[in-house]
Amino acid sequence: MHDILPQDQPWWDKVRKETREVVDFYNYLRIDTPILEPVNLFERSLGAGTEIVEKQMFVLKDRSGDGFIMRPEGTASVARAYLQHGLSHLGQPLKLYYEGPMFRYERPQAGRQREFHQIGFEILGGESDAIHETQVILPIFRLLEGLKLKQLTIRVNTIGCKNCRPTYVQKLKAYYRSRLKNTCKDCQRRYQFNPLRLLDCKELECQEIKKSAPSILDSICSTCHRHFKEVLEYLEEVKLPYQLDPYLVRGLDYYNRTVFEIFSDFHTPDGQKLDFALAGGGRYDYLFDVLVGKPLPAIGGTIGVERVIEAMKAANINVLPRSRAKVFLMHMGVQAKKRSLVLLEEFREANILVAESLGKDSLNAQMRSADKAGVALALIFGQKEVFEDSIIIRDMKTGAQETVPLKKIVNEIKKRI
Ligand SMILES: [Zn+2]
Ligand SMILES: [Zn+2]
Numbered sequence: 001m002h003d004i005l006p007q008d009q010p011w012w013d014k015v016r017k018e019t020r021e022v023v024d025f026y027n028y029l030r031i032d033t034p035i036l037e038p039v040n041l042f043e044r045s046l047g048a049g050t051e052i053v054e055k056q057m058f059v060l061k062d063r064s065g066d067g068f069i070m071r072p073e074g075t076a077s078v079a080r081a082y083l084q085h086g087l088s089h090l091g092q093p094l095k096l097y098y099e100g101p102m103f104r105y106e107r108p109q110a111g112r113q114r115e116f117h118q119i120g121f122e123i124l125g126g127e128s129d130a131i132h133e134t135q136v137i138l139p140i141f142r143l144l145e146g147l148k149l150k151q152l153t154i155r156v157n158t159i160g161c162k163n164c165r166p167t168y169v170q171k172l173k174a175y176y177r178s179r180l181k182n183t184c185k186d187c188q189r190r191y192q193f194n195p196l197r198l199l200d201c202k203e204l205e206c207q208e209i210k211k212s213a214p215s216i217l218d219s220i221c222s223t224c225h226r227h228f229k230e231v232l233e234y235l236e237e238v239k240l241p242y243q244l245d246p247y248l249v250r251g252l253d254y255y256n257r258t259v260f261e262i263f264s265d266f267h268t269p270d271g272q273k274l275d276f277a278l279a280g281g282g283r284y285d286y287l288f289d290v291l292v293g294k295p296l297p298a299i300g301g302t303i304g305v306e307r308v309i310e311a312m313k314a315a316n317i318n319v320l321p322r323s324r325a326k327v328f329l330m331h332m333g334v335q336a337k338k339r340s341l342v343l344l345e346e347f348r349e350a351n352i353l354v355a356e357s358l359g360k361d362s363l364n365a366q367m368r369s370a371d372k373a374g375v376a377l378a379l380i381f382g383q384k385e386v387f388e389d390s391i392i393i394r395d396m397k398t399g400a401q402e403t404v405p406l407k408k409i410v411n412e413i414k415k416r417i
Contacts, residue, residue, distance in 0.1 A: 001115040011309045014319040018146040019099065019119055026139040028097040028121060029090070033077035035101065036060065036068040044290050045076040047253025050194065056104040058114075070103035073252075074120040075300050079287050082124055093126030093297070095135075099305075117305035119143075121281075128285060128297035130230035133258050134238060136301045140279050141240055144262065147308060148317045149278070151265040153241055157248035158228040158257050159196065160220045162286070165256075168219035169195050179209050199247040215246035224257055231258050250280065254287040260301065266315050274311050279303040325355035326417045328370035328396075332363055332382035340381055343391075343409075350410045352417070354379075370396065377416060379409070 004012060023030070039059065046053050058070040071077055078096055081087065087094055099119040106112050121139055123132045137154060144152055160168060173195050176183070180191055184203040191198060199210055220228070235242050242260075250259045259282035267273050281301025288296035312319070329344065331337045340358060347354045357369040370378050380392040380401075389406045393413075404412050 010319045010321045022139045022143045028095040031096045039067040072104045093123045096122045118302040120302040122300035124298045133231045134234040155245040156260045164221035168216045171214045196249045254284040255282040257283045325353035327354045328375040328378045329356045330366040335386045336381040
């Protein structure tokens with residue numbers, strides 16, 4: 001887990017600002033759910049055999065012994081809230097987005113932290129229309145573009161449905177059976193409990209084996225085939241750059257049909273490639289089946305905020321710091337110090353940012369702070385000025401000074417900045 005320090009905040013601000021613009025335009029409504037959820041929500045929704053449920057959940061017990069999970073992802077929580085509050089009345093389908101921290105107990109490594117932040121987009125309910133895939137992928141893609149990330153590619157695949165996936169899984173297992181001895185330990189377990197994840201292994205020897213594995217595209221049923229074809233046609237319509245990746249699978253059990261990940265093929269100046277997905281998601285029509293015994297068309301995608309910021313930094317993308325004060329208020333003497341508080345409030349009402357160093361009484365020290373703040377103008381408020389109801393404006397570049405009546409100062413500064 002990590003702190004987000006002041007010097008990193010401009011990146012976070014930029015991501016939040018871009019998110020707000022995208023969700024407003026594409027008409028996603030915000031939802032916030034608690035960090036703690038009942039244990040069984042994730043066991044049921046993500047699947048008991050998945051890595052997250054088996055190894056990565058933070059479980060807390062309250063005083064009465066009831067267990068809670070610190071949410072490892074957002075979709076299950078959104079689905080829970082959707083059902084609990086009958087949100088279907090808000091729209092069919094309903095577009096929701098969220099942002100916030102998620103928690104997974106993982107081996108810390110580059111690009112992976114135990115507390116990480118996601119921005120998620122979900123479309124719930126309505127018809128199971130293939131256009132919804134594009135309506136989730138498009139805002140995510142635009143958001144990443146808006147952050148100036150370049151060479152973005154969408155890898156997309158279908159993992160079929162309840163009818164056709166079992167056939168493929170059989171083929172996959174048949175292929176791996178004789179090769180299992182050459183795979184890693186994790187893959188030997190995956191073969192038993194979650195064979196699709198065999199395709200997801202990052203170990204070199206397993207990647208080699210994957211290269212010749214049967215493609216799911218040869219096994220999907222005609223309905224899944226038609227759906228996938230439509231998905232690709234809609235992506236083409238808005239010219240989103242995609243690559244078919246027949247080995248792309250996602251770690252969670254609730255996905256069906258479309259899965260996708262978005263990468264940046266950007267190389268850093270020293271030739272490094274960012275080899276992690278910035279975003280990913282998929283269709284999850286079965287999630288509601290698992291939760292309430294009734295399927296509901298749904299699709300979603302998430303952006304990994306830390307990864308996006310890492311990619312922005314690697315690509316030398318500049319972000320502007322928060323808007324800074326152009327004026328610095330200095331005081332001399334107890335009376336001026338006191339009245340500075342009131343003066344600052346007048347500037348606040350006029351929406352003018354003014355920096356200060358009220359805790360420092362030495363004028364030299366205040367001068368140094370003003371220099372550091374990089375302001376264009378300084379206001380000098382001394383004993384004489386308090387007595388005369390005036391204040392001095394100092395041009396920090398030229399050093400030129402001018403005395404102005406106190407009641408005119410806000411307007412005077414407004415004219416000059
Ligand atoms: Zn199918
Ligand atoms: Zn493996």
